[in-house]
Amino acid sequence: MKIALDATYSVGSNLSGVGVYSREILWGLPAGHREARFLFCYRPHRLLRSFEAFLPRGARRSLLLESWNLERPALFHGLNQRLPAAKYPRNVTTFHDLFVLTGDYSTPEFRARFAAQARDAASRSDLIITVSAFTAKQVEDLLRIPSERIRVIPHGVHFVPEKKNPVKRERIILHTGAIQKRKNISRIVSAFETMEPGWRLVLVGSNGFGSAEILEQIATSPARKSIQVTGYLPDDQLQSLYERAAMFVFPSLDEGFGIPVLEAMANGVPVITSNRSSLPEVAGDAAILVDPFNGEELQFAMKTLAEQEGLRRELVGRGIERASRFTWTRAVESTWRVYQELLA
Numbered sequence: 075m076k077i078a079l080d081a082t083y084s085v086g087s088n089l090s091g092v093g094v095y096s097r098e099i100l101w102g103l104p105a106g107h108r109e110a111r112f113l114f115c116y117r118p119h120r121l122l123r124s125f126e127a128f129l130p131r132g133a134r135r136s137l138l139l140e141s142w143n144l145e146r147p148a149l150f151h152g153l154n155q156r157l158p159a160a161k162y163p164r165n166v167t168t169f170h171d172l173f174v175l176t177g178d179y180s181t182p183e184f185r186a187r188f189a190a191q192a193r194d195a196a197s198r199s200d201l202i203i204t205v206s207a208f209t210a211k212q213v214e215d216l217l218r219i220p221s222e223r224i225r226v227i228p229h230g231v232h233f234v235p236e237k238k239n240p241v242k243r244e245r246i247i248l249h250t251g252a253i254q255k256r257k258n259i260s261r262i263v264s265a266f267e268t269m270e271p272g273w274r275l276v277l278v279g280s281n282g283f284g285s286a287e288i289l290e291q292i293a294t295s296p297a298r299k300s301i302q303v304t305g306y307l308p309d310d311q312l313q314s315l316y317e318r319a320a321m322f323v324f325p326s327l328d329e330g331f332g333i334p335v336l337e338a339m340a341n342g343v344p345v346i347t348s349n350r351s352s353l354p355e356v357a358g359d360a361a362i363l364v365d366p367f368n369g370e371e372l373q374f375a376m377k378t379l380a381e382q383e384g385l386r387r388e389l390v391g392r393g394i395e396r397a398s399r400f401t402w403t404r405a406v407e408s409t410w411r412v413y414q415e416l417l418a
Contacts, residue, residue: 077103077147077151078113079115080152080153080154092153098402102402102403111134151165154170155167157195166199169202172213172216201416202223203224209352225408241317247321248315252279256328262275267295316338316343324338325372335347340394340397340398342394345361345389349364360396360397
């Protein structure tokens with residue numbers, strides 16, 4: 075059995091959430107299913123760079139052309155809400171989010187292109203995988219796809235083995251994710267300005283839509299000397315911050331899932347996150363949920379968590395248990411079952 079997947083988004087070192095998901099699914103499937111053959115398909119602009127990494131046993135590279143099916147696999151899986159125009163016997167598409175259609179978080183040109191690709195992929199998919207029930211409802215309502223064609227498969231998270239001599243927590247408030255309007259960075263900065271002296275705010279992530287305005291706010295902030303914007307960080311440096319941070323703040327305005335919330339929980343960091351979109355679904359009762367549009371509520375949550383050590387300990391325990399429910403192994407095996415459902 076030959077299965078093709080769009081591996082385009084797995085290429086490179088500065089991976090987004092979609093890139094992390096793509097890599098986990100791509101490398102997890104061959105490891106668990108030696109009976110199948112997998113084609114990692116790359117769009118022309120990423121094919122050469124794909125040779126920087128070895129492929130797992132049972133997988134090989136292929137060129138992904140928009141209108142020509144070179145390999146004729148039994149099934150094609152679009153890992154980022156997009157399908158090529160070429161015809162395949164069966165199509166599966168993963169939808170991560172549809173915030174481009176519901177909020178002012180991108181340019182009009184990008185919004186139009188995204189909408190066209192998403193509607194086309196949804197209409198031609200035999201089954202659709204969504205990463206949360208929230209995104210499933212959006213696909214159902216916005217793209218007019220019946221729920222019978224949707225399967226919810228959450229993301230996973232990796233646990234780092236606990237160190238014998240853990241690093242002492244510092245007064246660091248951490249946020250990971252692109253510096254962009256949708257991530258609500260502006261309100262994080264405003265809330266941080268009300269914190270007691272001695273705290274640091276560390277913002278990890280590359281620049282995104284609306285970053286210029288946010289960076290200007292930081293540059294003129296009265297707390298600017300205590301705010302660090304790191305840009306994208308490699309895994310080892312990000313891991314160090316997770317080990318040292320005293321709290322993780324993620325009041326995003328719209329998320330299809332929210333991998334950083336689970337990463338923080340898995341690393342023993344108490345979490346404040348949004349009560350909107352997919353984030354309550356991911357966080358459960360293991361985080362403080364706030365209205366992301368209410369700056370005073372965010373301020374109160376941050377100050378309360380800073381002052382109450384007992385609350386921090388409670389959230390750490392709940393967070394570790396919560397994160398343990400989300401594994402990439404489960405995501406991979408659930409994806410395989412979707413394939414079997416179609417190919418049976």
